[in-house]
Amino acid sequence: MMLKEELEREYMRSGHMGCPGCGVATTLRLVLKVLGERTIVVIIPGCHAVISANYPNSVLKVPCFHSAFEIAAPTAAGISNALKIRGEEGINVLAVAGDGGTFDIGLQSLSGAADRNEDFIYLCLDNEAYMNTGIQSSSSTPEKVWTMTTPGGRKGRKKNLMQIIAGHRMPYAATVTMGKPLDLMEKIEKAKNIRGTKFIHALVPCPTGWRMAENLSAKSAMLAVESKLFPLYELIDGINFRITHEPQGIPVKEYIKIQGRYRHFTDSDVEALQKQVDEEWERLVEKAKSCI
Amino acid sequence: MKTLLQGNYAVAEAVRLSRVQFVAAYPITPQTPIYERLSDYELEGKLKGVMMRTESEHSAMAACISAALTGVRTFTATASQGIALMHEMLHFASGNRVPVVMCNVNRVVAIPWAFGSDQSDSLSQRDTGWMQFYCEDAQEAVDTVIQAYKIAEQVFFPVMVCIDGFFTSHFLEPIDIPEQEMVDRFLPPPDIPNRFDIKNPAYVGNVVSPEQYMVFRQKSFEDMEKARGVIKRVDDEYREIFGRGYGYLEAVDTEGADVVLATSGAMTSTARVAVQSLKDKGYDVGLLKLRTFRPFPTKEIQEALKGVKKLAVLDRNISIGKEGIWCQELKAALYPLKERPTITNYIAGICGADVSPEMIEEMVINTLKREDAPELPVWVRRDQ
Structure with a gap:
């Protein structure tokens, strides 16, 4: 359980430059509430970078480094190693990257850092496209979804990143979303107390890119979980799966019908997606069953 | 007393003598023996600190930059395709004003694929804002690496020390490896500011306006001009202590x-x-x-x-x-x-x-x- 103090404290000031209803801002705010003031944040190009600071201002109350696109992980590793050399202990290093910076351009350097089990938390703020440059498809964009570079819908399914993460045997990985804030904060609390590379995959609603009303961010995040489309679970040492929230099994249609990026979906598209979601869920349940 | 050493091993000696705290590297011919020898030093306890075996030169430089911003003395070595891959990070290092020192072992850049010495790999990094020194032999490389830390940590620019691949890097030469005590006298322990002080939080690398960007570039330009004097003073001081100096x-x-x-x-x-x-x-x-x-x-x-x-x-x-x-x-x-x-x-x-x-x-x-x-x-x- 979260302490009242953790829920109330803030390490993001007001005045961020995100769009109304931005899931990135809310998610980062929740994460920092848990990590607290003994935290150094590494960000890379993406919405989270642009909304966090314009010289000489910063919305973050903790030290932050705006690094380059493909190097969130090695940048964080450089800092955490340097802290070790300097004998400064008990400082969290948080690497924040979007889906572009994680699924695509930063995957190699994340793999390298995870392989060495460098000590930091990697937070992937996944809004399923390059939103900062204006809604272009990434390998996290779901199949057939509209973006500016896939006007006829993206070909190929969203990359299964957690499978790749599992191959690295990280001590801790988890999926989270702002739709389930307490679950999110408890997982960050766990990650905070584990040494090594911790990976947090956050599904982050983006009203602008998802073509959705700005008051629907929390709802869409919640529907993603409850429809089993984005299950919440933990993955320990790349082997042990633990589902942290039993979804209600709301039809996936309820999730996609509030988003314009799915507007062109036919009934058979919806049906196919529902089938995929159900199959993926069953696979996850099987994996979780066989775990200790 | 002189020791018979390959240039690459001589560079590794200089890194050890400079009491480098953080090395991040990736193998590439003809630089690899530097990385290997530093790994030996780490195992033998002669190199205190952290050795990061990265998955690319790009990540090696990325980690050197962030470690240097956190206030530790850093080193990496590369060549050819490696420095080409690093290109983005070279701009990043000088923009962040970090005192990273790197040895570049000059080698041609593909294509055609080949391995011999050629300065195009590092000379084509001219406008990245790094200081660049070209050494005639391994002795000069040793002396320049040690000097490089003293220069970099005063002027806050990264320094590249270049030697010729397979000639300087692999030839055996009699080299005077300075005594640790003498190097310590010349090069004080690292006193590099930690830019990520949690008691005094700051944001490094903000987005700036065109006018602000120009101000930063102009400052870098002016500081590089001021650095000329530092290069000379450091070289003179080195000559006084070790009997060797090289000038511009x-x-x-x-x-x-x-x-x-x-x-x-x-x-x-x-x-x-x-x-x-x-x-x-x-x-x-x-x-x-x-x-x-x-x-x-x-x-x-x-x-x-x-x-x-x-x-x-x-x-x-x-x-x-x-x-x-x-x-x-x-x-x-x-x-x-x-x-x-x-x-x-x-x-x-x-x-x-x-x-x-x-x-x-x-x-x-x-x-x-x-x-x-x-x-x-x-x-x-x-x-x-």
Whole structure:
């Protein structure tokens, strides 16, 4: 359980430059509430970078480094190693990257850092496209979804990143979303107390890119979980799966019908997606069953 | 006492003596022995700190930058494709004003694939805001690495120390490895600010406006100009303690000479033999060894080439569509002079192709014979 103090404290000031209803801002705010003031944040190009600071201002109350696109992980590793050399202990290093910076351009350097089990938390703020440059498809964009570079819908399914993460045997990985804030904060609390590379995959609603009303961010995040489309679970040492929230099994249609990026979906598209979601869920349940 | 060592191992010795705290590296020929020897030191406890075995040169430089921003002394080494892959991070390092020191072991850049020495890999990183030093031999490399930390940590620019692949990097040379105690006297323990102080939180690398961006660039430019004095002071101090110093450049009998030969890197040693032979034959010839590429020693070059009629510039690199890179820089440096030498550019030793003293002698004599400088560089190959 979260302490009242953790829920109330803030390490993001007001005045961020995100769009109304931005899931990135809310998610980062929740994460920092848990990590607290003994935290150094590494960000890379993406919405989270642009909304966090314009010289000489910063919305973050903790030290932050705006690094380059493909190097969130090695940048964080450089800092955490340097802290070790300097004998400064008990400082969290948080690497924040979007889906572009994680699924695509930063995957190699994340793999390298995870392989060495460098000590930091990697937070992937996944809004399923390059939103900062204006809604272009990434390998996290779901199949057939509209973006500016896939006007006829993206070909190929969203990359299964957690499978790749599992191959690295990280001590801790988890999926989270702002739709389930307490679950999110408890997982960050766990990650905070584990040494090594911790990976947090956050599904982050983006009203602008998802073509959705700005008051629907929390709802869409919640529907993603409850429809089993984005299950919440933990993955320990790349082997042990633990589902942290039993979804209600709301039809996936309820999730996609509030988003314009799915507007062109036919009934058979919806049906196919529902089938995929159900199959993926069953696979996850099987994996979780066989775990200790 | 002198030790017989490969240049790469000599560089590793200098890194150890500089009490580097953080190394991040990735293997690439012909740099790899530096990385291997540093790994030995780590195992033997001779290198205290962290050794990060990254999955690319790009990540190696990324980690050096963030570790340096956190206040530790950092090192990496690379070559060829590695420095090319790092390119983005080279701009990043100088923009972040971190005192990272890197040894670049000069090697051609593909394609064609090859491995020999060629300065194009590092010279093409000219505008990334790094200081660049080109060493004639392994002894100079050792001394320059140690000097580099003292310079970098005063002026907050990254420093690249370049040696010729397979020549300087792999030849065995008798080298004077300084005593640790003496190095400690010269180079104080790291006192690099930690930019991520949790008690005084700051944001490093914000997005800025066009005007602010210009202010930062101008500041960097002005600071690099100020760094010239630091390079000189550090070199003088080093000479005082260790008996060796190198200056921005070395001018041997250049003033008023009929002809001067300008070289850099390992070819300078061959050029010394050629120049002596020409002197013995009665030629009035001088030698200009170029060491500092950035900041570029314009004033020192103008001074050294006063009254010189003809200049032969030897380049182990080529800028396709123009000429040798050192030649371009020398021409620009000499342009403001009313009386300046005619300049012939020789492209030789590309990819480590053989350059004999005889070939160099011929270049110098050809330069003397010419009435006018040729418009295009002269390519010199042994098989011609």
